[in-house]
Amino acid sequence: MPTKVVFLLVPKLHLLDLAGPAQAFSTANDLGCGYDLYYVAEVEEIVTAQGVPIKAQREWPDLGPADLIVVPGWRSPKLSPHPPIGAATKQRLRGHHAAGGQVASVCSGADALGAAGLLDGRRYTTHHDLTDELAARYPKASIVRDVLYVVDDRVITSAGIASGIDLALHLIAVERGAEAAARVAREMVVYARRNGDEPQESAMLRHRGHLNDLAHRVQDVIDGRYSEQLRLSDLADGIGVSERTLTRVFSRATGLTPLRYQQLLRLERAEHLIGHGATVEAAARVVGFEDARMLRRLRSRPIAG
Template sequence: MRPTHVVFVLVPRLHLLDLAGPAQVFSTAKDFGYGYDVSYVAESDEVVTAQGVPLRTQSVWPELDPGDLIVVPGWRSPRLSPESPIGPEFRQRLRTHHARGGTVASVCSGADALGWAGLLDGRRFTTHHDLTDELAARYPRATMVRDVLYVEDDRVITSAGIASGIDLALHLVAVGRGAEAAARVAREMVVYARRNGDELQESAMLRHRGHLSDLAHRVQDVIDARYADKLPLAELAGEVGVSERTLTRIFTTATGLTPLRYQQLLRVERAEHLIGHGSTVESAARTVGFENPRMLRRLRSRTSV
């Protein structure tokens, strides 16, 4: 299968972490064999970051397919310029890629570039809290969503800025390559992440990965990969070579959940994703491993999910 190509558009005075965070996610996913290629384009041969680090890049775009991704990191902007941060050719690149079925994302003030390209009109979006009022006024045909880490609307994905670019990238890896892949990347990056986005308000997979128990992480790896399967406690205990009692004690201490409850949260989150993309409750319930859709309805109604 052809790898997903992720292209970062570099704007002068961009924030290093707006770029480096999501770039690290996708490059780590590539190292693990999950099928990503990463490249960088700019309108000049050298871009100086807000932190003073010069970056050498190219202005020639790679060939992109609908399954590929363009990301515009944010730049230092106490107030946004009245002029577009990218020229007409790059704006057209963003529009064309989206029109062909591709995904376009931004970090922080990168949403302004998407707005200049006309991709925010009629859609919900977010940005860094310092810029929400300004961008809401600049793009009145769009709907600003405040106090979230990222928002996804019709393949236009915007994030709050700085470290939230990591949450955005992990979300995209989870959707594209599965929960296990995203958890593995997050663990490699030593990330304690809370994916508070538009579609998945909190990710159990990452919210309960901030502990230091290797045994609990190994059990979570198994559950992440096989959350739709029946996973008896005895089978999980055998996977890590401990008794059921020891597994339950260590897992609950580390995550605050029993293994079953953790699996249920993963199932519900995946079901919510499917329902949000047009699946019926019954179909989503079967896909994620619930034998009876009533169980999914009951778990969805819990405010703790």
Template sequence: MSRVVFVLLPGVHLLDLAGPAQVFSTAADFGQPYALAYVAEREQVVSAQGLPLAADTRWPELDPDDLVVVPGWRAPRLCQGPEPVAQTLERLRTHHGAGGTVASVCAGAEALGRAGLLDGRRCTTHHDVQDELASRYPRATVVRDVLFTTDDRVVTSAGIASGIDLALHLLAVRHGPALAAQVARDIVVYARRNGDEPQASAMLRHRSHLDDTVHRVQDLIERRFTEPLPLAALAAYAGVSERTLTRLFGRATNGLTPLRYQQTLRLERAEHLAGHGATLDAAAREVGFEDARMLRRLRSRDQRVGADASERTR
């Protein structure tokens, strides 16, 4: 069981808190091992919107797999916001030092800065206070015009609703894009890419459409992308003909076929595994290929397609 611990400071914005909490709560509804906890320096915290929130003043015991999130708060300037006590800042440092991930939403980046966790790292916050954050923490690199940043298990988001994007990103990294897409659909949001990254997952590129038939087929492919999935079986699942499914799928995904979509998911997952130490052969087998030959062909094909696209935009 992994914990997601939200640190509530006075004046916390409800959506900064509720967005990520909803994402991880929904992931738990789908069977992922998440338990949510809320801690504060006092038993009751009044939100920026006036709603009193109850919290525990005792922190749970944390493991490296646990996540600590600091939602933002209402204040005209960072320096005028709440000042976390020394014990709270030490908790943030200790968890990160033990291998855990620490995240912030909006002005919550100020707490990470006070804890020394932004030094030497990329970060972001709400556009209204980005300049102030850069001034207060000159050893940090404040990245503008992005939804979120990740740097050495320190994750920061731009503000308010971007906390949802941050949480979906963490789900995709931990469990793969299928779960993140499933959660995004269930809470009725578009999965959006992080503007700071040159690449975006297939889920983020090809899920921003309104065709429910294609969404249902994508759900199935994402759950079982390591298995053989004949077009006939996918069409039967969707209750349409193979020709109709191919037409609908291509229209919703800028020309992809279901097979191409499945191959893209396999390739992206294999690249992720290889980037975390797996051999190419092991990564290929993990995503459903017999060996690395097909994986190498797909990588080569995508590189050629990317080069052709770059040439056309010159």
């Protein structure tokens, strides 16, 4: 079944906070990844911060644990005393998360999650202009400054504006695989990466901040087959270059050898599986390690990247 992605629209929302992740999930759906998008609001028409009116539906679709609610940010050089959502909407956010679903925010959308009680006891981030204000407003939560996004117990928060794209691509990579996210990124022409030190940031995307086509082609292969045994000679033959040239060009573009890049993808996927209840042994098998010893070594001394 396709994953439902519901965008909760509020007055004066920023267009890019909405359009960035919406474009990513829509593109993923066009590529066959299975996403259905919905736009819900407490009123039938929302006027954005940029003056563009948007029609929204009042009724929520039926959601399950695999589905996602995204709250885009709104114009907020200084936050109002209360976020622009009512009690029923706050309960909807709480109920979806309690049922096992994911909730996400872009920029000041974190204020809505905080008002729903979803930030308490969790780490989160927001736009740098709002960190002090939100930190004071939600003292039971832990603000993480100067990062693109943070994932904590199915609550995903991002810094704002274009970082909503980073958040969406990360979720696509986790749910549909690194290859799918890479294809979406290429369609959207968003290879460039910005600084961020959160492990939730997709390794695939973090090493796509270059313009070398040969390296991108090799990454496309590894992204789609990272759980397989990939020989350097096969990668080189598939691209039509020597092993020496492949290693030199790939390392210069990404900062990693092809093997280390593959290991980083495996480690990231394994950490996600373990975080969702899988044993180390089971995660190791899924990502392609013959036994769990290599995974344990990588987890104890994560490879650079």
